[in-house]
Amino acid sequence: MSSARFNRYLTAMICCVTLFTADASRAEEVVVYSARIEQLIKPMFDAFTKDSGIAVKFVTDKEGPLLARLKAEGKNTPADMLITVDAGNLWEAAREGLLRPVESEILETNVPAHLQDPLNRWFGLSVRARTIVYNTNKVKPSDLSTYEALADPKWKNRLCIRTSKKVYNQSLVAMMIAEHGEPKTEQIVKGWVANLATDPLSDDSKAMEYVAAGKCDVTIVNTYYYGRLMKKNPKLPLAIFWPNQESSGVHVNISGAGVTKYAHHPQAAIKLLEFLSSEKAQNLFADVNMEYPVNSKVKTDPVVAAWGSFKQNTINVNKAGELQAEAVKLMDRAGYK
Amino acid sequence: MEAGTGLEKGIGTTDSQGTRKGVFSFPTPSRHASQGWRLIPLLVAALVLIPVGTVVSSLFTPAGEVWQHLAETTLPDLLTNTFWLALGVLAGVTLLGVSLAWFTAVCEFPGRQFFSWALLLPFAMPAYVTAFVALGLFDYIGPVQTALREWFGPDLFWFPNVRSRTGVIIVMILAFYPYVYLLARNAFLTQGKRSLEAAQSLGLSRTQGFFKVALPMARPWIAGGAMLALMETLADFGTVAVFNYDTFTTAIYKAWFAMFSLPAASQLASLLIVIVFAMIILEQQFRSRMRYAEIRQSARAHLITLSGWQKWGVTGFASATLFLAFLLPVAQLAVWTTRVFARDFDRRYLEFLWHSLLLSGFAVLLTCSVALLMVYAVRRHPSRFTHAAVRISTLGYALPGTVLAVGIFIPIAWLDNQLSEMAMQLFHMETGLLIQGTLATMLIAYMTRFLAVSYSPIDSAMQRITSSIDEAAMGLGLNGWSMLRRIHLPMLRSGIFTAATLVFVDVMKEMPITLMTRPFGWDTLAVRIFEMTSEGEWEQAALPAVALVLAGLLPLIFFMRQSEK
Numbered sequence: 040m041s042s043a044r045f046n047r048y049l050t051a052m053i054c055c056v057t058l059f060t061a062d063a064s065r066a067e068e069v070v071v072y073s074a075r076i077e078q079l080i081k082p083m084f085d086a087f088t089k090d091s092g093i094a095v096k097f098v099t100d101k102e103g104p105l106l107a108r109l110k111a112e113g114k115n116t117p118a119d120m121l122i123t124v125d126a127g128n129l130w131e132a133a134r135e136g137l138l139r140p141v142e143s144e145i146l147e148t149n150v151p152a153h154l155q156d157p158l159n160r161w162f163g164l165s166v167r168a169r170t171i172v173y174n175t176n177k178v179k180p181s182d183l184s185t186y187e188a189l190a191d192p193k194w195k196n197r198l199c200i201r202t203s204k205k206v207y208n209q210s211l212v213a214m215m216i217a218e219h220g221e222p223k224t225e226q227i228v229k230g231w232v233a234n235l236a237t238d239p240l241s242d243d244s245k246a247m248e249y250v251a252a253g254k255c256d257v258t259i260v261n262t263y264y265y266g267r268l269m270k271k272n273p274k275l276p277l278a279i280f281w282p283n284q285e286s287s288g289v290h291v292n293i294s295g296a297g298v299t300k301y302a303h304h305p306q307a308a309i310k311l312l313e314f315l316s317s318e319k320a321q322n323l324f325a326d327v328n329m330e331y332p333v334n335s336k337v338k339t340d341p342v343v344a345a346w347g348s349f350k351q352n353t354i355n356v357n358k359a360g361e362l363q364a365e366a367v368k369l370m371d372r373a374g375y376k
Numbered sequence: 377m378e379a380g381t382g383l384e385k386g387i388g389t390t391d392s393q394g395t396r397k398g399v400f401s402f403p404t405p406s407r408h409a410s411q412g413w414r415l416i417p418l419l420v421a422a423l424v425l426i427p428v429g430t431v432v433s434s435l436f437t438p439a440g441e442v443w444q445h446l447a448e449t450t451l452p453d454l455l456t457n458t459f460w461l462a463l464g465v466l467a468g469v470t471l472l473g474v475s476l477a478w479f480t481a482v483c484e485f486p487g488r489q490f491f492s493w494a495l496l497l498p499f500a501m502p503a504y505v506t507a508f509v510a511l512g513l514f515d516y517i518g519p520v521q522t523a524l525r526e527w528f529g530p531d532l533f534w535f536p537n538v539r540s541r542t543g544v545i546i547v548m549i550l551a552f553y554p555y556v557y558l559l560a561r562n563a564f565l566t567q568g569k570r571s572l573e574a575a576q577s578l579g580l581s582r583t584q585g586f587f588k589v590a591l592p593m594a595r596p597w598i599a600g601g602a603m604l605a606l607m608e609t610l611a612d613f614g615t616v617a618v619f620n621y622d623t624f625t626t627a628i629y630k631a632w633f634a635m636f637s638l639p640a641a642s643q644l645a646s647l648l649i650v651i652v653f654a655m656i657i658l659e660q661q662f663r664s665r666m667r668y669a670e671i672r673q674s675a676r677a678h679l680i681t682l683s684g685w686q687k688w689g690v691t692g693f694a695s696a697t698l699f700l701a702f703l704l705p706v707a708q709l710a711v712w713t714t715r716v717f718a719r720d721f722d723r724r725y726l727e728f729l730w731h732s733l734l735l736s737g738f739a740v741l742l743t744c745s746v747a748l749l750m751v752y753a754v755r756r757h758p759s760r761f762t763h764a765a766v767r768i769s770t771l772g773y774a775l776p777g778t779v780l781a782v783g784i785f786i787p788i789a790w791l792d793n794q795l796s797e798m799a800m801q802l803f804h805m806e807t808g809l810l811i812q813g814t815l816a817t818m819l820i821a822y823m824t825r826f827l828a829v830s831y832s833p834i835d836s837a838m839q840r841i842t843s844s845i846d847e848a849a850m851g852l853g854l855n856g857w858s859m860l861r862r863i864h865l866p867m868l869r870s871g872i873f874t875a876a877t878l879v880f881v882d883v884m885k886e887m888p889i890t891l892m893t894r895p896f897g898w899d900t901l902a903v904r905i906f907e908m909t910s911e912g913e914w915e916q917a918a919l920p921a922v923a924l925v926l927a928g929l930l931p932l933i934f935f936m937r938q939s940e941k
Binding site for chain 2: 070076077078079096097098099100101102103104107108111112113114115116117131202204206209237238239240241242243244245248249251252253254264267328363364367368371372376
């Protein structure tokens with residue numbers, strides 16, 4: 040009798056918990072695991088559902104946990120598609136055997152060869168260009184030339200840069216290794232570190248604000264951060280410089296996607312992938328975050344287009360994944376925090 | 377009334393010989409006691425051991441290359457950084473938390489009532505938000521330094537570097553002191569006046585009374601709070617990332633996210649578990665020789681009156697803490713929120729809020745119930761096994777959130793796959809994954825993480841209850857459930873509400889487990905903060921952050937009131 044209330048209480052708790060168990064119903068739908076956040080994918084999913092009648096269910100998280108999740112779920116995974124915001128993690132997902140090859144005329148036409156997996160397991164959907172931003176009061180564009188040249192002692196105490204823990208910098212250095220080999224790249228990164236005006240910063244926006252405030256003169260950032268910052272404060276003395284135009288071209292990374300190996304709705308997932316690369320979705324996909332479309336038939340957002348056109352590095356972004364661990368080690372050795 | 381009748385009934389049915397025997401043989405479990413209690417800590421420990429074991433099992437996968445690289449490059453620095461950070465935060469939260477707790481519990485000063493609950497508010501603020509705001513305000517490009525540069529010229533050589541070790545330590549102290557504050561305050565409030573009066577009658581001054589009587593008697597509480605703050609510090613990634621201050625967790629995430637080696641990351645995390653485990657045992661060793669029970673639940677002590685300048689000094693100290701740890705960050709968040717509110721706020725926020733509150737509420741029920749059962753089971757059946765089980769059960773809190781989330785997810789997915797296989801073979805039914813993506817899974821995951829948080833306050837409160845009470849209760853024929861319900865539960869009230877406060881707010885702020893185990897479409901305020909910050913949109917994150925803080929306030933104040941009744 041004395042335990043009656045406890046029992047009641049426990050029963051009530053268990054009932055409440057089991058009320059919310061997942062339903063296993065399956066209509067025509069695609070399930071997406073996305074490291075690209077909701078604001079940057081939902082508009083396209085909505086457009087897709089309107090267009091095709093196929094519902095899109097998605098869950099967002101960081102890449103690491105999403106990959107671990109796919110792997111643990113194995114062939115029962117509910118996920119049909121994986122979206123990431125860099126090539127490295129797609130490369131890793133493919134290496135782990137989590138993605139399946141997709142043969143599609145549409146994707147081959149829409150996505151340039153260097154922005155997709157050579158074995159067709161993933162495809163870039165938007166281009167993220169990493170470029171140089173400088174303080175217009177202190178630097179003339181003619182002083183600038185390449186990423187590599189920022190290692191020159193003339194930039195001593197004039198460089199600000201985001202932490203090496205961010206995948207964008209890891210990809211940049213990985214692509215430099217692909218081009219120059221390790222010893223030379225290490226020299227360059229050491230040169231950057233020697234030129235730093237302040238310890239590496241936690242994000243691109245902060246780095247640009249440091250440049251604008253005059254603590255340093257140049258930095259390396261993704262263009263959409265520049266777009267966001269200038270939208271908020273158009274008076275900042277900042278401008279974009281497109282480096283390496285005489286050589287390899289501007290470093291680009293992708294936000295991209297692949298169909299999972301154990302997808303339960305592979306046809307619908309391929310349809311979604313094709314839709315995202317199509318002219319209908321590409322504007323939206325790139326424009327919501329001021330990125331560049333991968334589909335060359337699609338015009339860039341006018342604000343973004345105003346920054347000028349540039350030659351991009353056409354080494355396959357695959358390399359960013361392949362050499363990422365090497366890049367991280369190299370940056371550790373060079374003392375780039 | 378119900379209690380009264382039960383007691384009478386108890387007396388009536390108890391054989392007086394047996395009772396006597398029970399009294400003298402305590403703490404040997406009486407024949408009436410259900411042996412099942414013993415199993416509770418072991419079962420819970422086994423449950424927690426699954427994710428922790430999943431992480432530790434990585435030790436069997438070779439990842440020597442990553443280790444060698446780390447050892448040759450960054451590891452020495454990371455360890456130094458972690459050591460100083462842990463030491464600084466530990467010292468800071470103890471000093472700040474204990475002093476504020478003492479003042480608000482025992483001294484009379486202007487605003488005491490207000491500060492006694494207001495000083496808890498910073499707890500509702502996620503540490504990485506405090507960090508981001510602090511950096512936003514005081515860094516080189518922040519408004520403070522910018523204004524100073526305009527007045528004093530471009531060289532502010534005297535202005536301290538905010539992105540520094542001291543900077544991180546200060547931010548973490550401001551974010552984590554409420555653990556110590558809440559627990560220590562609880563200790564001081566339940567000490568009663570007798571011990572202090574006794575100290576004074578023995579000729580000790582008030583200051584001596586504090587150091588020689590009140591402080592030692594509050595040890596389990598203070599140590600418990602400080603341990604929580606320490607584990608939180610060691611497992612933190614968000615705050616140190618804002619400062620780009622590399623610690624041991626940095627290496628864990630670098631190995632995983634950058635070098636794609638989850639085994640190496642798990643191995644590093646296992647090392648963290650070992651360190652924390654060692655510290656817990658060390659602390660318990662020191663503690664085990666002492667007793668903290670109050671012989672009689674005496675009246676609360678009279679408040680100490682302070683002199684004029686002391687009074688205002690304390691008010692100033694409390695105000696400064698509240699200002700830096702809460703008002704300033706909230707003000708900044710409010711300013712940012714006004715910029716994005718019109719565009720971002722929609723009805724979905726009610727849903728996020730509802731999900732956050734619901735999850736926290738259920739997590740509190742589950743976690744605190746389990747902690748209570750464990751505390752009671754250990755009290756009734758103290759043995760090497762039950763104690764070890766408790767220590768293991770609280771280890772989930774020492775792991776970085778994302779690592780624990782994966783440790784939880786992998787076994788769940790495994791079980792799910794087995795079930796699915798069975799369903800296929802037995803019923804030829806394709807069930808998909810049934811367990812994952814349910815709220816039950818989420819709640820169990822929260823429990824494995826936050827058991828330490830609920831255990832510590834309830835355990836401390838239990839230590840206040842003398843064993844003679846149990847003996848008397850047994851004399852009245854109470855045992856097992858009835859003893860817990862009738863005797864201990866009312867006396868543990870403040871401890872339980874303290875635990876509830878901590879768990880509720882911690883779950884609301886929790887991010888990695890929520891992200892990984894939530895059902896489709898089940899977003900919370902914390903998930904919203906993740907969505908905003910992961911693309912660097914900190915200002916937009918202000919809206920969900922403010923909502924989170926506001927939503928945390930009500931339960932905070934409610935539980936606080938309850939715990940002091």
